Amino acid sequence: MAAQERSVRREHGEVIVEARNLAKTYRDFWGRSKKVALKPLDLEIRRGEIFGLLGPNGSGKTTTMKLLLGLIFPTSGEAFVFGKDATDVSKNERIGYLPEESYLYKFLDAEETLDFYGRLFDMPPDERKRRAAALIKRVGLERDRKRQLREYSKGMTRRIGVAQALINDPELVILDEPTSGLDPIGTREMKDLIIELREKGKTVIMSSHLLADVEDVCDRIAVLHQGELKELGRVDDLLRVTDVTQIRAKGLSAAATEEIREVLRRHGGEDVEIGNPRTTLEDLFLDVVRDTEARPGRRARQG
């Protein structure tokens, strides 16, 4: 009865993904422990959020994803997706997965690739054709749709990888290092796509070791290190430095700035710093690219 209630809560409530004491140890041929990839992990991911798995290489991000997808089996604990055991393939009807490197069949072209994966979802021909055409357009591969994937650049491969992950209009999208190997424009497009998915009500789980990517798009994150969960919470909450006050204003004179500094000093403020805020390098690069595309031939600004 309790299991049934939990199942109902998982299915109709907020929780899409649930891990309980989920752990993975890789063993050698003789069953001896070789590497502890994931220490017991408790996790809940809710409907409609972008959840980031953050951590350095080898921290257990990909292992967690593979466990949730049923690609590997847990050593202990259990994982549920849409209320079903992670090894139950029927859950995959509602999941889209983009692996770290788009592991696709290189001898197929873009249309054949999407048609093949559409068939795996048992889609009727008309729907396959319609969805494939829409996705090819969405990821900008219309001109290259008849080229074999072996001829694709890394960015193009990534885009067709995203398209195959979305062929079934999934409720849950799992993206492993989605911006890995992409140029800044590709990275931005990928981030825009992830945010677009959230706006459509999808749940997204992504892993990355690129802090800026995670910070930009994730609602909640889990920080993993050496297979262990170190931090879990909302990005805003985790990044807020509660004992530091930042003042940002536009159009102040030098006198007004000195007056504010004096006020802060009077109230016991330490290491007072007021100055112009910095933009990120990513934003600067994108501004330059956009500016160059808008006005071709313009020389770079001298610093």
Add this chain to the structure above:
Amino acid sequence: MVLEEAIPKFSQWIGPAFLWYLFAASLVAVIAAAAAWLVQSAVYGPLQAGDRVYRGILSGVQDLAGMAPRRIWALARLAIQEALRRNVLVVLALFAILVLFAGWFLDPTSVNPGKLYLGFILTATNFLVCMVTLILSVFSLPADFKAKAIQTVTTKPVRTGEVVLGRMLGFSVVGTALLAVMGAVGWGFVVRSVQHGHELTAEDVIEIRSEDGTVTGYEGRTSLDRGHRHRIELSADGSGRTDHIQGHRHEIEAVTSGGKTGYRLTPPLGLLEARKPLRGTLRFLDRQGQASAKGISVGAEWSYRQYIEGGKLAAAIWTFEGVNAADFPDGLPLEMLVRVFRTHKGNIEKGIAGSVRVRNPTSGLQSDPRYFTAKEFTIDEWKVPLALSTTTTDGGTKQVDLYRDIVSDGKVEIVLQCLEPGQYFGVAQADFYIRSGNGSFAWNYLKSCLGIWFSMLLVTALGVMFSTFLAGPVALLATLSVVLVGLFREFIQRLFESQVTGDSTIAPGGGPIESFYRLVTQTSITLDLEQSPFVAAMKGIDTVLMAPMRLGAAIFPSLSSLGTGDFVSSGFDIPFDLILAHSAETFGYLLAFFIIGALCLRAREVAS
């Protein structure tokens, strides 16, 4: 043609075969579950291991139930595309080269060129088709694992059964297409290679006249074509036939045109045909005329043919059932293949004389003998006439009717004897038969291709099954090993029987250890080893080692038994009962390989 065992009726075969299949499948399932539990127990402990194995089997069964045709076909299409990408069609060019070489090097003047050409084409087709699908099937899944493309497949709602079945289906389609092309090309090659005609003109024949000067017939020789010419014997009206050489003869008819007489020869008869034999059961009489379980062994290790001694009462007797006037209104078309074993040279030009008689199995009434000379490697024909003569007890001759006096309740006996003292006739049960009709050679050829198709399906399924848990090269070796054990199935069974019963005549040489010992010490397999504790221990170990080999031989498929090329090349119709049995056997193995493959893939971590 060698036919070691009579072909049973499918309706009689299927019952016991199905029970044996259930037993073997249950045995394999129990052994596999026990092995899985043992492995899991080492890691998780016995209780959790039991739970895991139970859940694994349950989810595996659920997976099998949830398979969708569209997904299976998608994966099959992918396998076909993969095969084409690997330039699998190159094998057709290889086949074309083989056929070209065959055209140059196969001897059209051999004893039976039809058999030679057919044997070559069917063997080459079988080998190439099976090798191609084997290589495709064993390397496909491991390549997917290596490239990790399998991860994007198994994260879709794809059942492991669909992955396995899709691969099996896809590569089978490729193999079928290759077989169709090779079969058609092979057919054309064989037919064009053996078809020929001869010229016969009035100048080639001479008249045969009786003492009063009337023309009683003609004789002569045909033109030389395809490396041979025929002797001819014609009746007075100019019709007749050639002699039977190189597995065929021609019918001849005289044609008069513009006042000139010419002769027209039919295409070769007997080269590409599908005889439908009515076979009997064989028993022997020894030199005293007493019933004997076997004939004489003349020392050959392979005891397929038994021998009867010449100039004695020894005889080989076939009993045929189902003989009736409706099926054979003009008499019994008996066809015989008699082998000869000479203990002295004799007249080497003449051949060994023998006799054959028909006998009533109930009353013992028998016809007078029909004398013949054994032709060794050629089938001899004798149409047993409706009116036969028989010698009465007072030494007189009496005419009897075949169906009224000789055939009893549809049964008739054919008695063969060798007439020359010191010489022997060798026969097997399949060597004498009544020709009950002719099937279509084209249809027979197609049935033979069906046998190759069964082999290809099995090899493909085996390859895919092993590739679900082994790396490509290892899966290739495993598949070849199973095929090899299957090829020696009968031998291993005999060897085990010989080991257990201690009767070394069943299969001389002993098990693996004893064989190795004999190899090292250069001891002949026919020599009994001296009894000693060492030999006893060796034989004991062999018995233990032979048990799993015997089990494997009983369970693994025998590709050689699926091959029916010998029927076609020897000119015999492939019985429909045999085709049905082979298809049932193939389907049974395919089902087993599919289930094992699906469960193995289910138990495997796709991304480990």
